[in-house]
Amino acid sequence: MTPESSTEDQRAFAVAALVPDPEVPCINVDELGILRWVRVENGVATAGVSPTYSGCPAVQMIEEEITKALQSAGYEARIERVLSPPWTTDWISDIGREKLRVYGISPPEKTAHKISALFGESTVNCPKCGSDNTEKLSEFGSTACKAHYRCKACSEPFDHFKCI
Amino acid sequence: MMILQNAILELADDNLILGHRVSEWCGHAPILEEDLAMPNMSLDMIGTARTLYAYAAHLENKGQTEDDMAYLRDEREYLNCLLVERPNGDFATTMLRQLYFAAFMEPYWQAALNSTDDVVRGVAGKAAKEMAYHIRHAGEWVIRLGDGTDESARRMKTAVTDLAPYVDELFQSSAAAKAAEDAGILPVRADMRAAWDKTINHIFGLAMLNPQEDTFAQSGGRQGLHGEGLGHILAVMQSINRAHPGAVW
Structure with missing residues (x-):
């Protein structure tokens, strides 16, 4: 607005x-x-x-x-x-992020401008148990906007909304 | 406007043709995760191409659409570089081709964020981040295969030799591209060399691969002179539209 x-x-x-x-x-x-x-x-x-x-x-x-x-x-x-300025995951609201998490999707970090092309890993928390002991299974998940992860603490597989 | 239109078409054609090539893996990738990854990478590139085609059609101002640009141009009218039309070959070749392309496009779109053109800036903001994911994904595979088994390393080395002639064309600007570069609309292609070398050398170092030296460089794509592969791609991609002119979804 x-x-x-x-x-x-x-x-x-x-x-x-x-x-x-x-x-x-x-x-x-x-x-x-x-x-x-x-x-x-x-x-x-x-x-x-x-x-x-x-x-x-x-x-x-x-x-x-x-x-x-x-x-x-x-x-x-x-x-x-509206193409410019381009949308970034930083524009997802805090309420939106919480809704994603409750839905079972780990929300993106608010650091889209810092994305690194070369193996810059950041911590992804499990949306179910909150553990940061997670591993990436695939860079590309069920839709273009998500990567596929697994929680090593509670064994739950989950989607992570990619930071872009 | 014709000059700018052609410069935009070169970028759109690169993205569409590689997007189409990568989509050929859908249903054939070696593991399920890659079967998901391939169409997703494909979508990134085809999406970028759509916006650029719509812009090129707008510049031509003859009431054409993005579909006309993709479906109604013949092989000689396609301005993509030769690298993107190279056959998929094995998984090693596909991943190396993706790495080469993304390692060029990522710094290119980053530089295009300073373009004087609104549409180019809008496309660049999104595509730069998507290409960063492609570098990461393809790079991880190049390392895994290059530093993997004897067989995977042999295939990766073959891919390096096979694709070597198609690298230099990425850094060459056609007359249309040069005009757009001089006008501050597009970044200078040759300027991407240092960033490209840095990415490739880093990944090759981890992958136990050596860059191919002293190769004859192929070119001609920007003038509409293509290899056999492009005709086959267009035959598949354009057949529905040719059989049912004017068909829409």
């Missing part, structure tokens, strides 16, 4: 914000940080949406869901894809 946003903008934003991520339905597009803003002008609500990963297949579906949500609230809806 921008400081100059009107009450009408905020109302439309609240409507669009409730759309869940289709691949991680525990978290909505606002908590994920990809709904950048909504501006209402003459009954037309334009939503600025940032894609997550370059090849995220859910982008189109998310845009359609936001359009539908705005339409059912009585707006004519438009989507504007």
Whole structure:
């Protein structure tokens, strides 16, 4: 939300914000940080949406869901894809992170700007028992945004939302 | 605009063709984790290509879409470098090819964060981080295979020899790329050499591999002169669209 946003903008934003991520339905597009803003002008609500990963297949579906949500609230809806500045996992809200953890996905660290190309390992905590005694099974997991880990303390396999 | 459009197409074609090549492993990778990793890496590159194709279509301003760019251009109109169209070969070759590409693209996208062009900056911010993951993933495999069994080391060394002629083209700028570089829109390709050498030397050191010296360097991809492989890729990739013109999802 921008400081100059009107009450009408905020109302439309609240409507669009409730759309869940289709691949991680525990978290909505606002908590994920990809709904950048909504501006209402003459009954037309334009939503600025940032894609997550370059090849995220859910982008189109998310845009359609936001359009539908705005339409059912009585707006004519438009989507504007906001590429710059690019989305980063640092924009996932604290509430979003907690929801991910409860859902069984270890949330990303808030250090996306420090990502190292060469084997810079950081600690990943198990979302079930909290132990940091975990090991990476695969850099790429069930979706493009996740890596696959295993907890050596409680033996639980889990997804880790990659820091990007 | 034609010049900038071609410079953008070179980048898009590199990403699409390598994305397609890597996707050929889907269902055939040696272990389940790699069967997941391959399509994910593929998606990163195809996603990058989509945004760049949409931009190139916008620059051409003839009402074309990203699909027209991918599905309706012939082999001679593709401007990708030769490295990305090389056949997958064995797992060693695929991983080394990915390492070579990512070790170039990661510093390239980092430098492109200072581009004067909004779309290029937007693509770069995302792709730089994704390429860092690709370096890490492919690099770990190159080390594991290079410093592995006699058989895996032999295959890794063969891959180094086989891919050596296709490295230099990464650092060469076409006339279109050079114009975009002079305008501050794209980074200078040759400037990536030091970062590339550093990454490769580090990983080769751990993998007990020696870089190939004194190889004849192939080029021509940026002029639309390709190896046999590209035609086969396009035949597979474009067949549905050619059989059903105008078909959409």
